[in-house]
Amino acid sequence: MRNFFRSVVWACWSLSVLGAAPANSAEPASEFSLENGLRVVVVPDHRVPVVAHMIWYRAGAADDPAGKSGIAHFLEHLMFKSTAALKSGQFAVELNRLGGRGNAQTNQDTTVYFERVPRDSLRAVMALEADRMMNLRLQEDEVRTD
Secondary structure (H helix, E strand, O other): OHHHHHHHHHOOEEEEEOOOOOOOOOOOOEEEEOOOOOEEEEOOOOOOOEEEEEEEEOOOHHHOOOOOOOHHHHHHHHOOOOEOOOOOOHHHHHHHHOOOEEEEEEOOOOEEEEEEEEHHHHHHHHHHHHHHHHHEOOOHHHHOOO
16 A cells, blocks of 8 residues: 555646636746656636645546555545644644635546645645645554454
């Protein structure tokens, strides 16, 4: 499971979107890659003071081993468990504290985590995502399904 998680992390890309851009936006979207390979797209929209932040992992149900469906979706749920810095379930508590809301979904080819927070909380939500991306603790009592 840990190797699967690592492969998902290294195969992921990041998408940070500042709301949905209006069709006549004077500011075009910008796109760049970080040194670690994460792809970032920023679409400015200054109509509202919120930020929609998304992390897209290029792994989904199609990557489940033959005969073992549901692993990608299960991992989606495990990403809300503990990290070195947060107790299990604390991610949602911290997101709510920032005034934000979030969710996740797994489909055939991707697993997506998304949050909407006040604009001044973007750095904090990015730190939360980075923590669970790099420091997820897959503890037996949180992973066991029996």
